[in-house]
Amino acid sequence: MANATDSWIDALNALVPSWPATAGTLVLAYIVYWFGLVIYRLYFHPLAGFPGPRLAAATSWWEFYYDVVKDGELVFQLPGLHEKYGPVVRLSPRELHINDLAFYTEIYKQNTKFHKDPHFYATLGFPTASVCITDPHQHRARREILNPFFSKRTIAALSSVLHTTIEKLCTNIASIQGAVPLQDAFHCMTVDIISGYAFGTSFNMLDEPDFNAVHVRSVERSAETQWLIKHIPAIRWLADRLPGPLGSWLDGGLMELAGTCENIVKDLLASSDRKQETVFDALLSPTGSTKGHIVPSYQELVDEAIILLAAGTETTAIALTFATYHILANPDIKRAVQLELATIPRDPAGHLPYQAIENLPYLTAVIKETLRFTHAVPGKLPRIVPASGATVPSTAQRIPPGTCVAVAHYSVHMNEALFPRAHEFRPERWVGEEARGVERWLVSFSKGSRGCLGINLAWAEMYMALAYLFTRFEMELFETGPREMRWKDHGVAHTVGHLKVIAKPRTLV
Numbered sequence: 001m002a003n004a005t006d007s008w009i010d011a012l013n014a015l016v017p018s019w020p021a022t023a024g025t026l027v028l029a030y031i032v033y034w035f036g037l038v039i040y041r042l043y044f045h046p047l048a049g050f051p052g053p054r055l056a057a058a059t060s061w062w063e064f065y066y067d068v069v070k071d072g073e074l075v076f077q078l079p080g081l082h083e084k085y086g087p088v089v090r091l092s093p094r095e096l097h098i099n100d101l102a103f104y105t106e107i108y109k110q111n112t113k114f115h116k117d118p119h120f121y122a123t124l125g126f127p128t129a130s131v132c133i134t135d136p137h138q139h140r141a142r143r144e145i146l147n148p149f150f151s152k153r154t155i156a157a158l159s160s161v162l163h164t165t166i167e168k169l170c171t172n173i174a175s176i177q178g179a180v181p182l183q184d185a186f187h188c189m190t191v192d193i194i195s196g197y198a199f200g201t202s203f204n205m206l207d208e209p210d211f212n213a214v215h216v217r218s219v220e221r222s223a224e225t226q227w228l229i230k231h232i233p234a235i236r237w238l239a240d241r242l243p244g245p246l247g248s249w250l251d252g253g254l255m256e257l258a259g260t261c262e263n264i265v266k267d268l269l270a271s272s273d274r275k276q277e278t279v280f281d282a283l284l285s286p287t288g289s290t291k292g293h294i295v296p297s298y299q300e301l302v303d304e305a306i307i308l309l310a311a312g313t314e315t316t317a318i319a320l321t322f323a324t325y326h327i328l329a330n331p332d333i334k335r336a337v338q339l340e341l342a343t344i345p346r347d348p349a350g351h352l353p354y355q356a357i358e359n360l361p362y363l364t365a366v367i368k369e370t371l372r373f374t375h376a377v378p379g380k381l382p383r384i385v386p387a388s389g390a391t392v393p394s395t396a397q398r399i400p401p402g403t404c405v406a407v408a409h410y411s412v413h414m415n416e417a418l419f420p421r422a423h424e425f426r427p428e429r430w431v432g433e434e435a436r437g438v439e440r441w442l443v444s445f446s447k448g449s450r451g452c453l454g455i456n457l458a459w460a461e462m463y464m465a466l467a468y469l470f471t472r473f474e475m476e477l478f479e480t481g482p483r484e485m486r487w488k489d490h491g492v493a494h495t496v497g498h499l500k501v502i503a504k505p506r507t508l509v
């Protein structure tokens with residue numbers, strides 16, 4: 001009987017292949033598939049005729065190398081690639097980078113037909129926030145609710161709130177003995193401003209000792225892992241399912257940020273007696289004045305809170321960091337800024353009036369040059385070519401529908417035809433004859449329907465923080481030079497080191 005069973009099992013074993021054989025077959029199948037895919041991408045794909053590195057056309061691991069292994073260095077490859085291959089370069093199997101100003105205007109304009117790339121924006125981790133919505137109708141409805149809160153007029157009326165926060169920044173800087181971690185201080189300041197304004201309660205990060213706020217670190221870390229998650233989205237999926245600290249470590253701080261925002265939204269939903277109407281009250285209003293407005297779900301509100309806290313803070317903080325660095329690193333620029341600021345009379349409350357500050361031509365030129373030279377958001381903002389296809393004006397090349405395309409800010413701002421001696425920090429280029437015609441090519445906030453919601457707030461913060469700091473303090477750089485201020489593209493420009501200064505109160509104020 002036993003013999004009969006054994007031979008029966010032997011017969012079955014002979015039919016089922018062994019594990020090593022199965023694994024071998026799978027590996028072989030994968031190699032054949034991959035080989036076939038590469039051949040397709042190189043010779044039969046709709047983008048096969050476009051020039052670029054062969055490896056980039058064959059696999060997105062080429063882009064992975066510059067994004068992840070070289071940590072945000074892809075943007076610096078663009079000028080060399082365009083020099084070698086011309087205005088249109090294939091950067092990955094599905095994506096072209098296009099160095100053509102007329103094409104920039106076509107992609108990033110009002111009512112553009114080039115919608116955001118769902119693949120890229122889904123990987124950011126807050127898919128229903130205004131910045132990630134890809135459907136133009138849904139996006140317009142959301143923006144129409146948000147826009148009035150960030151209009152030029154509303155922000156100008158907010159200047160007393162900005163005065164109070166920036167006064168606090170100055171007081172806390174003055175209390176520090178030794179080097180001031182000014183970059184962190186700027187980040188805390190922008191968090192306090194946007195949280196006070198958008199949520200009705202300031203986070204008071206400026207009160208953190210040495211401006212070392214947990215939230216600031218979370219925002220920084222979440223941007224640092226962005227490229228890894230863009231290329232391997234499963235990491236975020238896994239992070240969401242792993243317990244607390246492990247998940248948080250894996251997704252680089254976004255989970256901490258999301259936790260903060262969930263608490264904010266719960267508080268907002270629980271209480272209605274606020275001193276002022278916030279962005280969220282407007283979003284929650286079922287009678288929203290906008291056609292097509294649908295009251296956002298809890299998760300959509302959390303996503304919107306995350307984007308306000310992330311996009312609305314470190315962008316402005318990094319721009320302020322670079323502006324301060326360049327002013328302090330160039331004694332002539334510093335002198336000119338201080339002389340101009342000295343011409344502003346105080347208002348009866350002792351404040352530097354916002355309207356007077358924003359009319360200062362040299363300070364304005366310094367901020368514009370900072371935004372041009374250091375970009376804040378330097379890289380690709382990918383869009384999808386509409387069903388009708390597109391034509392690159394300078395080469396007349398046809399781009400097939402569905403292709404992912406972008407024109408990075410870095411390419412525009414480093415364009416020598418627009419900005420001669422583009423690699424030099426020269427505020428003078430924004431004054432007088434030289435500035436004529438180039439104003440519209442300062443694209444740091446992007447343009448058109450998908451341009452920055454917070455542009456007016458960002459300008460107000462930059463004007464006022466710089467005006468107050470350079471009026472109140474005599475500052476010098478501390479252990480901060482070109483090496484520390486070298487930046488990487490993490491979606492937002494991230495410096496390799498941190499700006500630190502020695503700040504002594506000025507006697508003339």
Ligand code: HEM
Pocket residue numbers: 130131132143150194307308311312313315316319375376377381444445446449450451452453454455457458
């Ligand atoms: C110097 C400071 C800033 C720079 C350079 C900047 C830059 C940008 C850029 C380039 C975009 C387009 C992103 C894309 O196409 O994917 C954008 C969008 C956005 N920004 Fe800013 N930003 C700054 C400050 C702010 C501030 C202070 C806020 C706060 C409200 C803010 C909120 C947003 C939002 C909500 C969007 C999404 C807009 C939409 O798609 O409707 N930004 N910003």
